[in-house]
Amino acid sequence: MKLHHSIALSIPLLSTPAIAADLSVTVTLPQLEVAAYHRPYVALWLEGADQTVIANLQVWYDLKKRDNGGAKWLSDMRQWWRKGGRDLQLPVDGITGATRGAGAHVLDFSSAKAPLDKLPAGEYQLVVEAAREAGGREVVRVPFNWSPGASQSEPVTVNGKEEIASVSLQIK
Amino acid sequence: MALNPSTLKPSILKPSALKYRKSLFCKSIVALALASLMPAAAHAHRPWLLPSSSNVDGKDPWVTIDTGISENLFDVDNTGMKLDGLVITGPDGATLQPDATFVGHQRTSIDLKLAKPGTYKISIAGESVMASYKLNGEPKRFRGTTEAFAKEVPADAQELQKSITFSRNETFVTTGEPNTTVLKPSNIGLEMIPITHPTQLFAGEKASFRFLIDGKPAAKLGLSLIPGGVRYRGVLNEIRLVTHDKGEASLIWPAAGMYWMTAAWPERTPGMEGQGPGQGPGEGKGQAQPARRLAYSATLEVLPQ
Numbered sequence: 191m192k193l194h195h196s197i198a199l200s201i202p203l204l205s206t207p208a209i210a211a212d213l214s215v216t217v218t219l220p221q222l223e224v225a226a227y228h229r230p231y232v233a234l235w236l237e238g239a240d241q242t243v244i245a246n247l248q249v250w251y252d253l254k255k256r257d258n259g260g261a262k263w264l265s266d267m268r269q270w271w272r273k274g275g276r277d278l279q280l281p282v283d284g285i286t287g288a289t290r291g292a293g294a295h296v297l298d299f300s301s302a303k304a305p306l307d308k309l310p311a312g313e314y315q316l317v318v319e320a321a322r323e324a325g326g327r328e329v330v331r332v333p334f335n336w337s338p339g340a341s342q343s344e345p346v347t348v349n350g351k352e353e354i355a356s357v358s359l360q361i362k
Numbered sequence: 363m364a365l366n367p368s369t370l371k372p373s374i375l376k377p378s379a380l381k382y383r384k385s386l387f388c389k390s391i392v393a394l395a396l397a398s399l400m401p402a403a404a405h406a407h408r409p410w411l412l413p414s415s416s417n418v419d420g421k422d423p424w425v426t427i428d429t430g431i432s433e434n435l436f437d438v439d440n441t442g443m444k445l446d447g448l449v450i451t452g453p454d455g456a457t458l459q460p461d462a463t464f465v466g467h468q469r470t471s472i473d474l475k476l477a478k479p480g481t482y483k484i485s486i487a488g489e490s491v492m493a494s495y496k497l498n499g500e501p502k503r504f505r506g507t508t509e510a511f512a513k514e515v516p517a518d519a520q521e522l523q524k525s526i527t528f529s530r531n532e533t534f535v536t537t538g539e540p541n542t543t544v545l546k547p548s549n550i551g552l553e554m555i556p557i558t559h560p561t562q563l564f565a566g567e568k569a570s571f572r573f574l575i576d577g578k579p580a581a582k583l584g585l586s587l588i589p590g591g592v593r594y595r596g597v598l599n600e601i602r603l604v605t606h607d608k609g610e611a612s613l614i615w616p617a618a619g620m621y622w623m624t625a626a627w628p629e630r631t632p633g634m635e636g637q638g639p640g641q642g643p644g645e646g647k648g649q650a651q652p653a654r655r656l657a658y659s660a661t662l663e664v665l666p667q
Binding site for chain 1: 408
């Protein structure tokens, strides 16, 4: 770890994104051969090593339904729901978005912006939960170490079983 | 789903659901529940009959069949099925009446005394109409029974597009020695004719079925099997099969449990499509509705070795 080196460099160059340790996440949703396919609801959030919630990163749900009707199935993301999703007033700018189809979805979270800008160094988990109407539900956790402004990491990939193909995380 | 509440006529609603019509939210639930009587229309609500057991023995054998149209398979989370189309066939081919029924808010149940040894078929089948039309230039929609359609949609409706779905939902129960009288085809609509006896299914063993459409083999028909317990398992574990030229399909049961078998004709947009950034299957606008749709579901119990 070139910790000292990186910190020294990052002080005069705080505004340069190339140096900042951003969180790059790739959520891959699988192609499913099923009789009834609806795109999944997906939530991404950060947890401490003790599984307490630190921040919501993304919530994908059906925003198009009339009278916020799509909110009805948010509770199907059962872990997210019990860990604070229930109390969240949706939509939330920068967090909520429309559902996405099968394929790899690359998401970059800047260390200059909330919640990473104030995230202390330590051990964390990225949690991704997917729940599909008339389908299953799955949670994938990717542990990572966070040191603000510090080194890059190799991508870590955790595979899911059915509703989530894989989740990759890289600090870069 | 843009559904004009005024087309939700009482005749197509369960009485117990009527008192909830006041709330917009519940209206949409009722609408969804009705839509689910037409599984071919790609709605998530699933109609099912769940027997307390597929094999009942003892001196005084009874079975209880719960029914639901639910968001999650076999979960009591929405509404029960209407019993208008209930037909119980006994081991000798005679039609039987249930000994008791219970119509709850979220579930409908049937109690049946299995007075004679052999295999019983419990079936809920019926036709439903889905239509869109214009009346004096105003767009209207209709979902309901064939009778209600005849009553409520005027003969002079313009731009009428009508689709009739015949759906059949069933399950099988045996007391004593299984027999095959109830397995004979009716030659109406889409039906599954078990080749392996439907109450003699075991994990690790092969089972075969034949699908018929109006009595003719339904070749290249896609069908789906989902084991109950999704809530605790997380993953769906759906098994997809396609019938051969003779309308037959077979599988080796991976595990014991209650399985929900479904098939629909014509088939929806294949599952692989619509998973991209576009519309989901069946959600596309402007797709012409076929005039006739057929839907089938059965609950089959697979026992452990």
